[in-house]
Amino acid sequence: MRIVVIGGGPVGQVLARRLAYHEVTLFDRPVTKPAMTLALAETTVKQLEALNIPLETGSVLQTVHVSERGVPGSMRLEASRLGLDAFGRVMCSLDLERAFQKSPSVQIDPRSVISVRARSQTRGPSVRLEDETEVTADLVCLCDGGRSPLVESLGMMPQYREFGRSAVLMRVEVSQPRMHCAFERFTRSGPLALLPLGGPRYGLVWSLPPDQAIRGVEDPETFLALAQAALGDLLGQLSAVTLPVVIPLVERWLETPYRPGIAVFGNGAQTIHPVAGQGLNLALRGVSRVVEALEGASLNDLDRRVQMGCRAWRRDRGQTRAASSLLEQVFAWHHPFRQLVSGATLSLLDHHQLAQRWIAEAGMGRYA
Ligand SMILES: Cc1cc2nc3c(=O)[nH]c(=O)nc-3n(C[C@H](O)[C@H](O)[C@H](O)COP(=O)(O)OP(=O)(O)OC[C@H]3O[C@@H](n4cnc5c(N)ncnc54)[C@H](O)[C@@H]3O)c2cc1C
CATH class of the missing domain: 3.30.9.10 (D-Amino Acid Oxidase, subunit A, domain 2)
Structure with a gap:
């Protein structure tokens, strides 16, 4: 299967590696991010270690x-x-970024994605790059951190709570x-x-x-x-x-983080209050649910499998988001x-x- 991953933050990096047995293309435009201190749950640590990401600092x-x-x-x-x-x-989030670079199992294409199209009856999902190149795929995974208007351009309307x-x-x-x-x-x-x-x-x-x-x-x-x-x-x-x-x-979330041929992960699917240190941990649990659901999927079955994975993640998303807001x-x-x-x-x-x-x-x- 041809899979396009948009965004090479921690979520896109993990997703691309876990799907690397397919033909994966990872687009990540270079941006400067602030150094954040992240609490990674043991389940996240195990997931990163299984991908041979060296977690040596912190x-x-x-x-x-x-x-x-x-x-x-x-x-x-x-x-x-x-x-x-x-x-x-x-x-530190920047050390985590460096840890991904030390174990580069997926090549990063530094071009920015400027638009995305969902699957239609006649053609598969596709992305358009800043140099006007069009790339078609079987599945496009949006891991843009909610940092681009791509989700909205697909007609997905995120809910916000200030x-x-x-x-x-x-x-x-x-x-x-x-x-x-x-x-x-x-x-x-x-x-x-x-x-x-x-x-x-x-x-x-x-x-x-x-x-x-x-x-x-x-x-x-x-x-x-x-x-x-x-x-x-x-x-x-x-x-x-x-x-x-x-x-x-800001709290921001998508009720249904998928469309035909499209799946949304990470901060793009939900951005939650950091009080409980759960944003990335929750996102990577979502990656696991969808990757598990995609195992052995055929092209005809792809959208149903993505939905299955997102549904398996739904309760976790709702509970973690609510618990984080409630605590504050x-x-x-x-x-x-x-x-x-x-x-x-x-x-x-x-x-x-x-x-x-x-x-x-x-x-x-x-x-x-
Ligand atoms: C103050 C604070 C503290 C936090 N503490 C914790 C914590 O302790 N534990 C925890 O688990 N989580 C924590 N979080 C949440 C965590 O930081 C995020 O969940 C996580 O960084 C999201 O990763 P991501 O990969 O979804 O997005 P990002 O890291 O934002 O990555 C998105 C990537 O997509 C790229 N991109 C965007 N648009 C395009 C495009 N059009 N084309 C190509 N590339 C594109 C960007 O350049 C970027 O590299 C915290 C968040 C905050 C704000």
Whole structure:
């Protein structure tokens, strides 16, 4: 089968490699992306390792500490106590990109795709490139990260929900690191995550109202002081390694991420709130569902198989999107009653191994 993959981000890279037993062409126009700190679930790590992607940088994730500023009670999830080797790995997105380059099993064509046509009764799906070349295929996989108007041009109308939030990303060092441990700290302004990158280095991700986020980028010193105040002495003294950058957050999803001869994956199919660190993990679980459904498919059967794969992924998509939004919304309600309940719940969960196991496995998409 001839398969065209549009987009060579992590999702397009994994998809192209998993379908490499077909004739795959991967188009990826070069763009500069910000360095993001990604929490890769153990299921994602396993999927990447099975493709021989060398994951050498960053830190294995063995502990997750969840707390709320000014509220007693916290939860500490420890992989070893739950019978797991690790929850996954934390890695810089640019290191992940380099890891793909070190294991180049699929050639990348750097031309930009400017339009896509779905399958019609008389012809297969096709793409048109920036130099006006037309490429026909049996299946076109859109992994453009929602970064191009291709989805809309196919008549697919994404649903949007504004969070009224932006993420501020920054690399920091701390004076009292705790190895392999990530911190999720809910603050009045929004959830703040500190993800271990090895040694004293952490990736800081703080979801904030847009005006506060902009102020943070304009005045990095005050931003760091606010982050320090939010974390207290959890990890000692914070110092900046990079300047903060801001990414506006929006929830965006396609109800049916397919058309005849077309399948949409990754951020193009759904962009979710990063609070639970699930966007890429969810997307790669979707890749697995569709790749499994395509095994042994014939040309006549292709569209039905894509639909089967997307349906198998549907519950996971819905649940992960809803859970990620809910987490932010619950902690955004500043009421003493809510704080009492969430503080007590975190304390209870801290001692409840079965519930912890459930949370850890849900984070890996095992119940969807
Ligand atoms: C602040 C923040 C924190 C996050 N943290 C986590 C986390 O901890 N864990 C997690 O799992 N996820 C996380 N995510 C989500 C994760 O970053 C995304 O889900 C993931 O990067 C999406 O990958 P992708 O391949 O779909 O898109 P992208 O990485 O955006 O790649 C799309 C590619 O397509 C190319 N492209 C676009 N249009 C065209 C075209 N017309 N022709 C050719 N090429 C094209 C682009 O150049 C690009 O290379 C986070 C997101 C944010 C914003």
